[in-house]
Amino acid sequence: MVADPRARPAAEPRPSPSSFVRQASSAPPRLDPVLESRELKPGAVIGDFELVKRIGVGGMGAVWEARQRSLQRRVALKLIRPEQIDAHTIELFEREARAGGKLNHPGIVGVHAAGESDGTHYIAQELIEGGHDLGSAIAALREGEAIPSDYYREVAGFAAQLADALQAAHDAGVIHRDIKPQNVLIDAEGRPKISDFGLARLVEEQSLTGRYGMLGSVFYMSPEQAAAKSIGVDHRADVFSLGVVLYEMLTLRRPFEGDTEQQVLERILHEDPPSPARVRSRVPQDLAVICLKAIEKRRDQRYATMRDLAEDLRRFVAHEPILARPAGWARRAQKWTLRHPTASACIGLGVVSMVVISWLLMQTLRAKEEAEQRASEVLRLSGVKRLRDLEARAERLWPALPSNAAALEAWLADADALASDLPQHRASLERLRAQAAGSGADGEPAFADDEQAWWHETLRDLVASLARFLDPDPWVGTRANVARRLESARTIRRRTIDDFAREWDEARFFLAESATYGRIDLAPQTGLVPIGPDPDSGLWEFWHVESGVRPERDEENGRLRPAADGGLVLVLLPGGAFRMGAQRIDPARPNHDPGAQLDETVHEVTLAPFFLSKFEMTQAQWRALTHENPSFFGPGRVAAEEAPLCPVEQVTWEECQAVLARGGLALPTEAQWEYAARGGTTTPWWTGADPQELRTAANLADASYLRGNRDAFAAEPWDDGCSAPAPVGSFAANPFGLHDVVGNVWEWCADGYAPYERTVREGDGLRSPLNAAALQERVYRGGGFATRAAAARSAFRVRFLADSRDNDLGVRPARPIDRE
Numbered sequence: 001m002v003a004d005p006r007a008r009p010a011a012e013p014r015p016s017p018s019s020f021v022r023q024a025s026s027a028p029p030r031l032d033p034v035l036e037s038r039e040l041k042p043g044a045v046i047g048d049f050e051l052v053k054r055i056g057v058g059g060m061g062a063v064w065e066a067r068q069r070s071l072q073r074r075v076a077l078k079l080i081r082p083e084q085i086d087a088h089t090i091e092l093f094e095r096e097a098r099a100g101g102k103l104n105h106p107g108i109v110g111v112h113a114a115g116e117s118d119g120t121h122y123i124a125q126e127l128i129e130g131g132h133d134l135g136s137a138i139a140a141l142r143e144g145e146a147i148p149s150d151y152y153r154e155v156a157g158f159a160a161q162l163a164d165a166l167q168a169a170h171d172a173g174v175i176h177r178d179i180k181p182q183n184v185l186i187d188a189e190g191r192p193k194i195s196d197f198g199l200a201r202l203v204e205e206q207s208l209t210g211r212y213g214m215l216g217s218v219f220y221m222s223p224e225q226a227a228a229k230s231i232g233v234d235h236r237a238d239v240f241s242l243g244v245v246l247y248e249m250l251t252l253r254r255p256f257e258g259d260t261e262q263q264v265l266e267r268i269l270h271e272d273p274p275s276p277a278r279v280r281s282r283v284p285q286d287l288a289v290i291c292l293k294a295i296e297k298r299r300d301q302r303y304a305t306m307r308d309l310a311e312d313l314r315r316f317v318a319h320e321p322i323l324a325r326p327a328g329w330a331r332r333a334q335k336w337t338l339r340h341p342t343a344s345a346c347i348g349l350g351v352v353s354m355v356v357i358s359w360l361l362m363q364t365l366r367a368k369e370e371a372e373q374r375a376s377e378v379l380r381l382s383g384v385k386r387l388r389d390l391e392a393r394a395e396r397l398w399p400a401l402p403s404n405a406a407a408l409e410a411w412l413a414d415a416d417a418l419a420s421d422l423p424q425h426r427a428s429l430e431r432l433r434a435q436a437a438g439s440g441a442d443g444e445p446a447f448a449d450d451e452q453a454w455w456h457e458t459l460r461d462l463v464a465s466l467a468r469f470l471d472p473d474p475w476v477g478t479r480a481n482v483a484r485r486l487e488s489a490r491t492i493r494r495r496t497i498d499d500f501a502r503e504w505d506e507a508r509f510f511l512a513e514s515a516t517y518g519r520i521d522l523a524p525q526t527g528l529v530p531i532g533p534d535p536d537s538g539l540w541e542f543w544h545v546e547s548g549v550r551p552e553r554d555e556e557n558g559r560l561r562p563a564a565d566g567g568l569v570l571v572l573l574p575g576g577a578f579r580m581g582a583q584r585i586d587p588a589r590p591n592h593d594p595g596a597q598l599d600e601t602v603h604e605v606t607l608a609p610f611f612l613s614k615f616e617m618t619q620a621q622w623r624a625l626t627h628e629n630p631s632f633f634g635p636g637r638v639a640a641e642e643a644p645l646c647p648v649e650q651v652t653w654e655e656c657q658a659v660l661a662r663g664g665l666a667l668p669t670e671a672q673w674e675y676a677a678r679g680g681t682t683t684p685w686w687t688g689a690d691p692q693e694l695r696t697a698a699n700l701a702d703a704s705y706l707r708g709n710r711d712a713f714a715a716e717p718w719d720d721g722c723s724a725p726a727p728v729g730s731f732a733a734n735p736f737g738l739h740d741v742v743g744n745v746w747e748w749c750a751d752g753y754a755p756y757e758r759t760v761r762e763g764d765g766l767r768s769p770l771n772a773a774a775l776q777e778r779v780y781r782g783g784g785f786a787t788r789a790a791a792a793r794s795a796f797r798v799r800f801l802a803d804s805r806d807n808d809l810g811v812r813p814a815r816p817i818d819r820e
Contacts (some may be wrong), residue, residue: 040064040079043303047117049077049124053468065127068112069692075112078123087656090121094199097123102172107165109185109195128193134245135181142252155249156313157190162242163310165194167484170306172234177233180220181248198765218264219254220244223297226268236299243294243302249290251279269297277453281444285326285457286316289450293324319465321384321458326450383425383462386418387469394478399664400488400546401526408486415469415479422466427461432456475627488546496545497524504530509542517574520609525818527664528570528611535559537571537737541614544568544815546663547621560614560728564644568621568663570611570815571737577606577674577683581756582795593684593793600795602755605671608763612668612676615728615739616747620644621649625662630655632807633724645727647745647810653778654801656811658746667750668814670779670797671765675793677742677782679735684793685742691716692788697732698743699725699785700792709786716789725785725808741782742792745810749779753799764816776801784808 007503031538040062044051049066055076056063066077080093098116102109110126141147148154175195176183183196210457218226222240247255255273258264258747277288281523290312296302303309308323315322342425393411397404430722432455438443447453471477474484497504508529511522516538528542531551535558543550548567551560560569579602582596583589591602619629623644629635630650635643653667660666668676677684687693694700699722701715707722722730725745752769760767769775777799786808791798802810 011543027041033772041771043100046077046079046120047114047115047123049075049122055659066124068124074127075124076109076127078125079376080121089361093123102174103169103197105165105168107161107192107194109193111428125195125463126193128187132186133182134184134186134192134249136180137186138252140247147280147282152250152282152287153317154315155246156287156290158311159242159246159249160310160313160317161244162192162194163306163313165192166238166242167310168196168239168291169194175233175235176238176241178217178220178224179245180216180217180236181245184245218261219256221268222263223269224299226243226265234299236302237307239302239306240295242306242309243291244295246291247273247276250276250283250287253279255295272297275450275453278446281446284316285450285454286322286324289324289326290316290322291455292326292450316494318386319461322733325442326454331447338379383418383421383466383766384458386414387462387465390415390418391469391478395480395658397482397485398662399527400485400492400662401664402489402493405486405489408482408489411482412486415482419466419470419479420471424465425459425466427465429456429459432459434445453736492545492725493526496527496529500529506530510538511572517609518576522572523818527814531560531569534571534614534733536733537735539574539737540572541737542570542572542611544570544663544665544813547624562615562727563644564620564641566620567624568617568665568813569614570813571614572674573610573612573676573736574607575607577604577681578645578678579603580605580671580674580795582684590682591795592682593689593795594791595793596795597797599755599797603756604762605675605765607675609674609817610668610764611817612671612672612738613813614733614737615812616647616745617813618645618728619648622648625659630805638724642727646725647728647730647740647812649725649745649807650805651748652805653748653780653800655805660813663813665813665815667748668812669761669764669766670749670751670781671760673747673749673781674794674811676736676738677734679738679741681735681794684795685789686794687742692718693722694789694792697734697781698785698789698792699740700733700743701786701788705786713786722785725810741794741812742789743783743785745782745784745808746780746787746798746806747782747810747812749781751779753777753779753797778802780809 040051042051046066048070049068052065052067052074055065061078062079062546064077064079066075067073068075080090094114097111099386109128112126114122115122118423166176166179172196175788176194178196179194183194185193185195187193203224220241221488222233222237225237243331244255256264256267256271256783258267275288276283276291277285290309293301293312294303294309299362303312303324310324312322312324322407342529390411397407397411402409431450433445435447435452437448438446445456448458468476469478472478472480474480504524506746508524510533511517511520525542527545529550531541531543531553533540541560542640544567549563549565549568551569553559554561579590581600582591582593583600583602584592584594584596586592589602593600619631619634623629629648631643631646631648632650633643634648637643638646656667677686683689685691685694685697687697694716695718699720702717703715704721704723706715720726720731727745729739731740731743734741752768752775754767754769756767758767758769778801779797781797781798783796790796
């Protein structure tokens with residue numbers, strides 16, 4: 001077998017995914033000062049587990065990092081302290097093991113094993129590397145000086161992940177019943193993991209509450225738990241508890257406090273906490289509304305499921321209207337009545353007659369006011385929806401070609417119609433501000449009415465979004481970007497075909513006479529300009545105009561010189577049949593490769609001619625299409641003059657699909673990639689069967705990589721001078737004139753992972769996966785600077801989730817031939 005093809009460089013640690021997680025990472029573990037039994041020391045053996053180090057202690061026991069000897073894996077071993085062992089504790093422990101064993105979700109700490117050894121009861125769980133609990137993170141934030149600007153959206157996404165995990169538990173028949181920050185672990189990547197299912201209720205088992213009294217953490221209990229109504233505790237108790245955790249993340253204080261446990265329980269049962277937006281004025285109103293719905297005292301008023309809660313949180317993150325609504329005056333009155341039944345009855349008798357009279361007098365006036373208010377609300381919500389629809393349509397209106405010109409013009413007309421409402425929205429916003437009861441510490445208006453505050457938040461966001469939408473900078477404002485696209489669509493044919501008629505005539509004449517190309521009649525390709533054949537391969541090359549300036553040839557050898565601002569160079573590859581894959585059985589047969597894998601079965605594929613980039617896409621070319629550079633090895637980590645020429649990396653398959661479409665480009669299929677990488681050869685690499693021949697042809701893991709990456713453990717026995725991605729074109733080209741098809745960075749392909757016996761699409765060889773789930777895994781090829789030669793063979797296949805990114809994973813664009 002081949003050594004790990006995904007070996008990573010030991011570059012600087014990547015930044016934590018959120019400021020929320022950075023607080024968790026900096027906070028010390030919260031441990032209670034409980035002494036352990038003296039027998040529990042590093043090196044002690046409990047069953048199949050050898051203790052390594054203690055990582056936490058609590059009232060019931062301790063958690064150790066341990067090594068499971070039979071499987072050679074590291075686990076978190078949870079142990080009961082000997083003095084705590086009794087029937088109740090053992091039942092809690094066994095219940096946690098059973099509950100965890102029923103669950104398999106990335107957001108839940110996995111349970112590997114449970115048992116007893118020499119009187120010591122244990123549970124072996126997934127070890128959370130670099131983990132901290134949410135309680136530590138909140139404590140660190142509470143002690144900090146300021147809340148980061150993007151904090152609240154991060155909290156919403158974080159809470160949505162928790163809701164997803166709890167929905168999985170509920171689907172499996174497990175109700176946690178003890179959701180609190182200390183039971184939420186955060187791994188090194190910032191992902192939450194729910195732990196401690198000791199109080200969980202398994203729907204097919206008897207509840208613990210009935211036998212042992214009220215259980216759980218009092219500050220996070222649902223009203224039904226606080227009332228000790230064991231029969232009435234269902235999955236909505238977890239919804240309430242998660243809502244309390246969300247409240248604490250938003251405000252950095254718990255919604256129900258008290259000097260005694262009884263005071264806390266009374267407040268849970270009978271008092272509503274203030275809106276998070278009143279506690280901290282920067283809390284977005286929509287997020288406050290979501291939180292308050294989750295902690296409604298009546299279960300039927302809460303979110304019905306964790307899935308509903310997660311979906312509303314994601315609507316907030318995506319700037320979409322949420323489904324929850326703030327409590328209106330009727331609901332607030334109902335709550336007050338339930339909390340004060342005697343007073344409400346007395347007041348009701350005194351005001352009922354006045355209400356009837358007032359209702360008759362005010363009916364006409366109220367109808368008029370409500371009609372005006374509803375019209376204004378409809379306009380606001382309509383503006384939000386129209387804006388979201390226009391943004392979504394804009395993403396689909398690529399590439400900027402004449403075929404899209406009419407659609408771009410229609411889009412601009414709709415955008416201008418939406419923009420005409422902006423003055424009215426601004427005037428409405430000013431009227432709402434004038435109705436505010438005062439202002440908060442940040443200068444924002446403070447409303448006494450939650451519904452009015454919600455509308456203010458919606459309108460304020462709409463006005464701000466419209467202002468960005470109309471920004472004259474095309475890299476900021478969507479309207480300006482679409483206008484720029486329309487101008488390009490109107491002129492691209494002139495700029496690439498009419499102005500280069502002589503070059504197109506020459507290219508068409510040559511290709512029509514070329515046996516290599518099968519004497520094809522190539523129509524002029526909008527967006528491309530012919531720049532002649534490569535002096536070594538003889539294959540014709542074309543400049544992609546929208547990605548940079550025209551590449552120049554070296555005056556001495558005629559080869560193209562990559563330039564920092566140069567556009568993509570697309571090589572026109574001839575079509576034909578080739579043998580794809582590799583076999584290790586018969587050296588006399590084609591595609592023999594001693595390193596061949598089981599999924600590389602040799603088979604024949606026929607391809608039509610297509611364009612493929614001569615070089616991997618550079619950081620400068622990616623920036624030309626996006627105005628962004630996601631690369632890890634960008635400016636600051638490599639020389640300033642080299643960074644634009646280094647391949648773009650840290651790009652997902654999904655991002656590549658979207659960005660390449662802007663330039664009328666696409667990802668190559670797996671068949672197209674291997675055909676191009678082989679360059680007409682049938683050996684393991686285009687250089688031959690000996691990896692030593694890759695010295696000058698590939699940037700792979702070698703002596704330089706070992707020196708620059710302290711975690712690397714194996715490399716090739718040569719030195720190419722590179723410990724990171726090299727500028728494109730630094731190594732020799734293959735017979736088709738393509739550089740870096742071996743090494744430098746891995747390259748995404750269009751295909752979902754599928755066995756080779758699956759049929760391929762005629763023309764480009766796209767392979768259909770077995771099912772929709774397989775589409776989540778996309779193929780990438782060619783190896784990278786951190787890869788050894790064996791994993792960079794022409795036939796070697798690797799798959800990765802489509803939303804994955806890495807600092808040795810990039811892209812080589814392709815383009816089909818336009819048939820005009």
